[in-house]
Amino acid sequence: MTVPLDSSDMPGPMKHVRKALPHDSAEMHVMGTATYIDDMPEPVGTLHVVPGWAREAVRGRIVSVNLDDVRSAPGVVAVLTAKDVPGINDCSSSFGGDPVLAEDEILFYGQVVFAVVATSRDAARRAAIRAKIEVSPITPILTPEDAIDADTTVLPDYQFRRGSPETGMTAAEEVLEGSMRIGGQEHFYLEGQVAMAQPQESGGMMVYTSTQHPTEVQHTVAKVLGVPDAAVTAEVRRMGGGFGGKESQANQWAALASLAARFTGQACKVRLDRDDDMIMTGKRHDFRVDWKIGYDLDGRIRAVDMEFLARCGYSPDLSLGVNDRTLFHADSSYFYPDASIRSRRLRTDTCSNTAFRGFGGPQGMLAAERMIDAIAIKLEKDPLDIRKLNFYDGERNLTPYGMPVEEFEVMHDLISQLEESSDYWNRRDDVNDFNSANAVLKKGLALTPVKFGISFTLKHLNQAGALVHLYTDGSVHLNHGGTEMGQGLYQKVAQVVAEEFGVTLDKVRITATNTSKVPNTSPTAASSGTDLNAMAAKVAAAEIKGRLIEFLCEQHQCGTDAIRFSDNKVFVADESFPLSEIAKQAHWARIQLSHAGFYATPGITWDRESATGRPFYYFAYGGACAEVTIDTMTGEMTVDRVDILHDVGHSINPAIDLGQIEGGFAQGMGWLTTEELVWDEKGRLRTHAPSTYKIPTAADIPADFNVQLYKGSGNPQSTVYRSKAVGEPPVMLANAVFCAINDAIASLSPGQIPNLDAPATPEAIMKAVQDLRSRRPSS
Amino acid sequence: MPPATAPDMRSQMRQNDHSSDASARRKSPGQQSPAQAEGIASGEMTTVSLKVNGTEHTVTLDNRTTLLDALREKLQLTGPKKGCDHGQCGACTVSVNGKRINSCLSLAVMHEDDEVTTIEGIGTADDLDPMQQAFIDHDGFQCGYCTPGQICSAKAVLEEIRAGSPSHVTEDLTARIEVTEAEIRERMSGNICRCGAYANILAAITEVAEERA
Numbered sequence: 001m002t003v004p005l006d007s008s009d010m011p012g013p014m015k016h017v018r019k020a021l022p023h024d025s026a027e028m029h030v031m032g033t034a035t036y037i038d039d040m041p042e043p044v045g046t047l048h049v050v051p052g053w054a055r056e057a058v059r060g061r062i063v064s065v066n067l068d069d070v071r072s073a074p075g076v077v078a079v080l081t082a083k084d085v086p087g088i089n090d091c092s093s094s095f096g097g098d099p100v101l102a103e104d105e106i107l108f109y110g111q112v113v114f115a116v117v118a119t120s121r122d123a124a125r126r127a128a129i130r131a132k133i134e135v136s137p138i139t140p141i142l143t144p145e146d147a148i149d150a151d152t153t154v155l156p157d158y159q160f161r162r163g164s165p166e167t168g169m170t171a172a173e174e175v176l177e178g179s180m181r182i183g184g185q186e187h188f189y190l191e192g193q194v195a196m197a198q199p200q201e202s203g204g205m206m207v208y209t210s211t212q213h214p215t216e217v218q219h220t221v222a223k224v225l226g227v228p229d230a231a232v233t234a235e236v237r238r239m240g241g242g243f244g245g246k247e248s249q250a251n252q253w254a255a256l257a258s259l260a261a262r263f264t265g266q267a268c269k270v271r272l273d274r275d276d277d278m279i280m281t282g283k284r285h286d287f288r289v290d291w292k293i294g295y296d297l298d299g300r301i302r303a304v305d306m307e308f309l310a311r312c313g314y315s316p317d318l319s320l321g322v323n324d325r326t327l328f329h330a331d332s333s334y335f336y337p338d339a340s341i342r343s344r345r346l347r348t349d350t351c352s353n354t355a356f357r358g359f360g361g362p363q364g365m366l367a368a369e370r371m372i373d374a375i376a377i378k379l380e381k382d383p384l385d386i387r388k389l390n391f392y393d394g395e396r397n398l399t400p401y402g403m404p405v406e407e408f409e410v411m412h413d414l415i416s417q418l419e420e421s422s423d424y425w426n427r428r429d430d431v432n433d434f435n436s437a438n439a440v441l442k443k444g445l446a447l448t449p450v451k452f453g454i455s456f457t458l459k460h461l462n463q464a465g466a467l468v469h470l471y472t473d474g475s476v477h478l479n480h481g482g483t484e485m486g487q488g489l490y491q492k493v494a495q496v497v498a499e500e501f502g503v504t505l506d507k508v509r510i511t512a513t514n515t516s517k518v519p520n521t522s523p524t525a526a527s528s529g530t531d532l533n534a535m536a537a538k539v540a541a542a543e544i545k546g547r548l549i550e551f552l553c554e555q556h557q558c559g560t561d562a563i564r565f566s567d568n569k570v571f572v573a574d575e576s577f578p579l580s581e582i583a584k585q586a587h588w589a590r591i592q593l594s595h596a597g598f599y600a601t602p603g604i605t606w607d608r609e610s611a612t613g614r615p616f617y618y619f620a621y622g623g624a625c626a627e628v629t630i631d632t633m634t635g636e637m638t639v640d641r642v643d644i645l646h647d648v649g650h651s652i653n654p655a656i657d658l659g660q661i662e663g664g665f666a667q668g669m670g671w672l673t674t675e676e677l678v679w680d681e682k683g684r685l686r687t688h689a690p691s692t693y694k695i696p697t698a699a700d701i702p703a704d705f706n707v708q709l710y711k712g713s714g715n716p717q718s719t720v721y722r723s724k725a726v727g728e729p730p731v732m733l734a735n736a737v738f739c740a741i742n743d744a745i746a747s748l749s750p751g752q753i754p755n756l757d758a759p760a761t762p763e764a765i766m767k768a769v770q771d772l773r774s775r776r777p778s779s
Numbered sequence: 780m781p782p783a784t785a786p787d788m789r790s791q792m793r794q795n796d797h798s799s800d801a802s803a804r805r806k807s808p809g810q811q812s813p814a815q816a817e818g819i820a821s822g823e824m825t826t827v828s829l830k831v832n833g834t835e836h837t838v839t840l841d842n843r844t845t846l847l848d849a850l851r852e853k854l855q856l857t858g859p860k861k862g863c864d865h866g867q868c869g870a871c872t873v874s875v876n877g878k879r880i881n882s883c884l885s886l887a888v889m890h891e892d893d894e895v896t897t898i899e900g901i902g903t904a905d906d907l908d909p910m911q912q913a914f915i916d917h918d919g920f921q922c923g924y925c926t927p928g929q930i931c932s933a934k935a936v937l938e939e940i941r942a943g944s945p946s947h948v949t950e951d952l953t954a955r956i957e958v959t960e961a962e963i964r965e966r967m968s969g970n971i972c973r974c975g976a977y978a979n980i981l982a983a984i985t986e987v988a989e990e991r992a
Contacts, residue, residue: 698972
């Protein structure tokens with residue numbers, strides 16, 4: 001494990017912050033006692049809900065739905081359809097278009113038409129397959145090309161434009177163009193979608209839900225049931241993984257559980273079967289990217305023209321933010337003097353694609369790396385030299401959307417440190433030697449940067465609340481709007497609160513996120529969980545502490561600097577008192593020992609309409625160097641070594657941050673190498689279980705895997721203890737693996753640009769190898 | 780796809796299907812007890828005694844109930860998790876007579892008198908198993924959902940190597956098998972950790988292996 005970072009710029013030594021402490025649930029996790037929703041004791045009479053769907057239909061008009069055999073099946077208590085929705089039949093996050101239960105149309109393969117409520121999940125599942133649903137089929141729109149031909153989108157086009165890319169292209173010494181496909185990704189949170197709803201008196205509903213966005217679940221359930229938001233409480237203690245797949249996609253299952261609970265008056269639980277989960281819920285957007293780049297003979301970029309064609313699925317869901325973020329990251333770390341970067345949000349008759357760690361950013365960045373690699377191959381230069389040549393710097397530091405890259409020196413320093421620690425140039429020689437000596441196996445090497453914008457690009461989401469109580473025994477109750485999905489948010493926030501109160505961590509009671517404690521919360525997304533919630537909790541704790549200090553100053557007739565909170569004690573000049581005693585005294589003096597803290601990220605001014613202003617509070621940086629070996633006879637690939645250097649500012653918890661970096665990289669590597677979603681020609685998802693959809697295993701991570709935190713001067717912005725967000729940026733470290741594979745293929749035919757699509761499965765690698773070989777004589 | 784109901788099962792279900800009033804949109808759950816309903820919905824019931832974590836339990840269950848469902852739903856041992864229900868993710872791993880299995884792929888009725896050990900039987904808060912402690916020390920988890928399965932698997936992996944049971948990466952089938960990183964990686968590849976905590980999981984297992992050696 002890593003050592004705590006330098007804390008020299010902080011007032012006094014830190015007791016909890018910047019320590020590599022275990023996750024708050026560590027002991028419960030290893031003992032199997034951490035409670036997920038499906039582990040909760042079920043209230044007496046709990047019923048089980050299973051969604052039913054038209055198993056043959058992809059797109060079409062519903063002609064008839066015969067559920068008689070479902071209703072008569074053993075154990076069935078109720079069968080619900082759209083007609084049973086008392087409120088609004090929609091579970092979308094903002095734009096509408098996501099019916100909880102289908103009305104007249106089937107919009108995609110896997111759309112829920114009815115819900116069976118039965119005495120056991122088994123009975124409900126057996127009943128659900130007895131439905132007879134007749135659908136008059138409509139030819140589905142499946143590919144980006146189909147959608148372009150039909151001119152069908154879920155949201156309007158959007159673009160960033162700077163200067164005159166047309167003139168720039170003409171002025172450039174060389175121009176390259178191409179097209180690449182980037183696949184989507186299934187979240188495969190190990191805990192599938194699950195919700196349990198329990199009716200409360202007077203029309204209330206308590207919903208236990210595995211969601212990154214309890215407020216949205218609350219609002220959705222209220223909307224669907226036709227009751228005020230205040231009648232519904234949503235709670236989540238922890239998720240067994242989220243990765244964006246429980247940001248908006250948890251709504252439907254919570255709504256179904258609540259609907260069934262309302263209808264039957266019993267507690268009702270929905271726990272999706274894994275295949276249903278993979279078929280019914282949205283995924284990472286897949287793209288076709290058409291690109292054109294003009295550059296000079298040194299490899300310096302002159303002009304860029306990129307078009308991102310995203311398959312959004314049947315509804316808008318979160319596609320606005322996702323596709324905007326693709327554009328925000330289409331520059332990776334490179335300065336584009338003239339640029340046209342366009343996005344089309346194509347509507348296809350497939351599941352509605354959604355948030356997935358990186359939120360569109362990874363696809364934008366990968367396309368940028370593809371262009372850089374193309375330039376390097378064409379000019380027969382090393383891709384790292386082309387990357388560094390085009391990095392943002394002191395003069396060329398405005399992104400295509402007008403935000404300056406203030407920390408360009410961090411980017412330069414980090415990459416140059418990694419260049420050295422990974423021994424890039426010597427290994428480049430070794431790779432070249434290996435490739436000269438081997439006809440079948442080829443090695444590839446790549447070092448790629450990460451620059452990821454931190455803040456929700458929807459400005460209003462950049463706020464958080466926390467509720468902190470100090471009890472008279474000196475223990476602290478902590479609650480905030482962020483959700484725990486394994487990323488260690490609860491632990492980090494608890495460390496911050498313990499630091500603030502000067503108490504040991506065992507005095508801080510972490511409690512489940514609950515919409516009745518902290519209302520109107522933002523989703524735990526955009527890597528912002530700690531930045532927002534730890535700050536709100538710090539504000540709350542500081543306020544209570546401030547009241548105690550004021551009280552003590554009066555009692556002891558001293559100045560505030562005579563008072564110090566540490567080791568569960570309060571020091572007043574030379575005297576010390578247990579915090580519990582001070583809390584009791586303050587309570588007797590009628591001082592409030594509870595506070596709702598609030599935080600809103602400063603300095604964000606983005607205006608989407610005019611595409612001006614500052615969308616991000618700051619950038620998180622990183623770099624990865626990957627070495628791979630491919631077998632040009634079979635397409636097999638191994639990742640031999642990966643070196644990572646990543647910037648988390650001053651880490652609040654280096655152990656948790658390293659875990660996020662390693663895990664994010666592994667997940668990104670899966671996305672770009674083994675995880676392939678396959679829809680058949682009819683539009684049915686064929687990869688709906690881990691038997692056909694390959695997620696990285698322990699055997700797949702690099703044999704030689706070196707991960708370090710960048711030792712810098714901390715976040716220049718005034719974030720919580722000068723830390724930086726870490727949730728999403730590491731996913732894009734895996735771009736190095738994809739670029740290294742591309743490098744290995746390119747070694748077969750110098751000067752030729754491989755047509756490698758993502759994911760670089762063995763099949764995709766073989767295809768690119770054969771394509772390159774077939775081109776060789778004509779070049 | 781959800782496991783397709785075999786035609787013979789369907790016909791059996793129809794034969795067993797004598798529920799009341801097919802036209803009623805909603806039936807009171809009180810009309811039939813859940814146990815009755817399950818019995819009707821399913822096939823034959825069997826009473827089986829399971830020895831789990833050293834304790835005998837006698838449960839009556841549908842013959843088709845998996846060991847995982849029996850543990851989670853009949854015995855309230857919710858440590859083993861349902862990840863995929865296909866034997867592909869490893870979250871449900873438990874030990875049966877000292878060998879690890881995916882409990883979602885095994886029927887409970889097959890385990891009469893078997894010694895089943897779940898994560899709950901491996902250690903206590905006051906006396907953690909060395910593997911549990913190593914997972915804490917090395918941060919071998921994030922969301923924690925796969926962790927019970929990882930730990931049950933990890934303990935079994937070391938036993939399998941010690942017992943000389945070869946794996947796909949074992950080079951010399953006649954020699955004593957060494958506890959190498961390659962062996963551990965290969966043998967742990969049936970336990971998916973979607974958070975990608977593999978580096979730390981491997982470090983934890985390696986530490987326990989070295990302490991034993």
